Amino acid sequence: xxxxxxxxxxxxxxxxxxxxxFETDAVAGADRVYTVSHRRxxxxxxxIDTTDPEETDEDAQIHDDVLREIMDHDGGKTIVPMQFxxxxxxxxxxxxxxxxxxxxxxxxxxxxxxxxxxxxxxxxQEDGSIDRDEVEDAVSDELDPIAAQAVQxxxxxxxxxxxxxxxxxxxxxxxxxxxxARLEDRYGDDLLVQYTGPYAPxxxxxxxxxxxxx
Amino acid sequence: xxxxxxxxxxxxxxxxxxLHSLALQELYDVEALEDERxxxxxxxxxxxxxxxxxxxxxxxIEAELELAREVHEQFASGRVEVKR
Numbered sequence: 001x002x003x004x005x006x007x008x009x010x011x012x013x014x015x016x017x018x019x020x021x022f023e024t025d026a027v028a029g030a031d032r033v034y035t036v037s038h039r040r041x042x043x044x045x046x047x048i049d050t051t052d053p054e055e056t057d058e059d060a061q062i063h064d065d066v067l068r069e070i071m072d073h074d075g076g077k078t079i080v081p082m083q084f085x086x087x088x089x090x091x092x093x094x095x096x097x098x099x100x101x102x103x104x105x106x107x108x109x110x111x112x113x114x115x116x117x118x119x120x121x122x123x124x125q126e127d128g129s130i131d132r133d134e135v136e137d138a139v140s141d142e143l144d145p146i147a148a149q150a151v152q153x154x155x156x157x158x159x160x161x162x163x164x165x166x167x168x169x170x171x172x173x174x175x176x177x178x179x180x181a182r183l184e185d186r187y188g189d190d191l192l193v194q195y196t197g198p199y200a201p202x203x204x205x206x207x208x209x210x211x212x213x214x
Numbered sequence: 215x216x217x218x219x220x221x222x223x224x225x226x227x228x229x230x231x232x233l234h235s236l237a238l239q240e241l242y243d244v245e246a247l248e249d250e251r252x253x254x255x256x257x258x259x260x261x262x263x264x265x266x267x268x269x270x271x272x273x274x275i276e277a278e279l280e281l282a283r284e285v286h287e288q289f290a291s292g293r294v295e296v297k298r
Contacts (some may be wrong), residue, residue, distance in 0.1 A: 057255065057272075123260060157253035192260045 003047040006036060006094050008086040009066050010079040010200060011105050011207075014042040017077045024069055027059045033066055036091050038098040041105055044070055044079065045094070051087045060084050067200040071116075080108045080207065081200035104207045112205065115148060115167050116198035118176060122161040123192040130190050132161050138186065139164070142179040146172050151203050161191060165203040173198070242282035251275045 007027050012020065014037050021034040026046035035042035046066075053059065063084045070079050088094040098105070120139070124130060139162055144150055147166040155163055168176050184193050254275060258268035 121256065123256065126262070156249040157256065159253070160256075192262070194256070194260055 003030075003049050004090055005048045005051050006043070006045040006088045006091060007048040007053060008082050008088065008094065009033065009044045009046075009063060010070065010081040011098070011109075012042045012044060012070070012077055012079050013040055013109055015040045017042065017074075020044055020070060020073060020077070022069070022073070024066060025062055026066060027062050028053055033070075036094050036098075038095040039102075041098045041102060043094055043098060048087055051089060053085055053087055055084050064199065068198075071198070071200055078109060078113050079200050080105055080112065080205050081202045083202060101207060108205045108207050112167070112201045114171075115169055115201060115204075116173065117201040117203055118166045118168055118173075118195070118197035119153075119164070119199065120166070120180065121163050121194040121196075122187065123157070123194070124159045124161060125190065125192065126159075128190060130161065130187075135161050135187060135191070139183060142183055143176065146176050146179055148172075149204055153203070167201055167204045242285045244279065244282045244286060247275055247279045247282055251279065 007030070012035070014035060017035075019035045019037065019042065021032070023032050025031065026033050028046075028048045028050070030046035030048060033044055033046045036045050037043075044066075067079060067081050070077055088097065120143070122135060122139070143164075143166060147168050149167040151165050153163040153165055166176070180193075180195050184195075187193070251272070254263065254268060254271045257263045258265070263271070
């Protein structure tokens with residue numbers, strides 16, 4: 001089985017980051033991530049033996065973990081994150097994509113520079129009930145003024161009162177944490193609160209790459 | 215006689231086909247199963263489900279998902295026949 005395919009975690013500006021390379025637990029059992037560069041754009045990749053990787057919980061977690069490592073690497077790097085599953089035939093096809101989507105990557109990079117993504121899910125207790133509109137309004141009042149952007153995510157469970165992602169300036173992180181803590185104090189008896197992150201800002205990057213679209 | 219058969223039964227057969235397709239889609243609803251998979255993970259992360267419960271449920275959902283995807287693939291390729 002050959003490992004000549006490239007699994008992509010995200011795109012960096014190599015003029016700022018240099019070539020990134022480190023050993024880590026990577027997707028599909030790989031143990032090293034490194035940069036495939038075209039001019040100043042670098043795709044952070046690991047080797048893989050398929051262009052259609054299966055999204056297991058474990059590999060989805062590893063994808064996130066690698067992105068976080070890159071964000072923290074050598075004093076912190078801006079990376080345009082890819083969703084799970086972006087794999088390419090070889091370096092050449094990947095470099096073609098980097099060339100074709102260059103303006104989109106540049107725009108995305110400038111949008112997320114110095115910002116992180118944080119996630120908030122509020123879930124009703126089993127058999128619990130709550131005024132959902134009131135909760136949503138309270139959350140918006142607390143968090144929207146601090147966040148640079150917010151998006152509503154999929155409500156995949158009837159018990160989800162709210163599932164949002166926030167793009168937050170790193171400088172505002174503490175204020176945002178405090179606002180979430182106030183919400184937890186207010187609703188902690190009625191709701192389960194899952195506050196997650198920081199993540200690379202997946203939800204705020206709209207670059208599709210692949211054979212069909214760029 | 216054949217003309218009468220066509221007029222009387224063909225619409226009925228069409229309705230049965232449609233109902234059967236809808237029932238198959240509901241029975242093998244990939245999206246609902248994906249949602250259930252995410253909910254299982256969320257409730258585990260929130261501490262409401264034990265690891266054993268989570269893994270047990272996960273295994274069941276993944277088996278159902280695999281079957282559902284297979285049925286949809288066959289359905290799309292016309293390999294699932296509607297039996298009357």
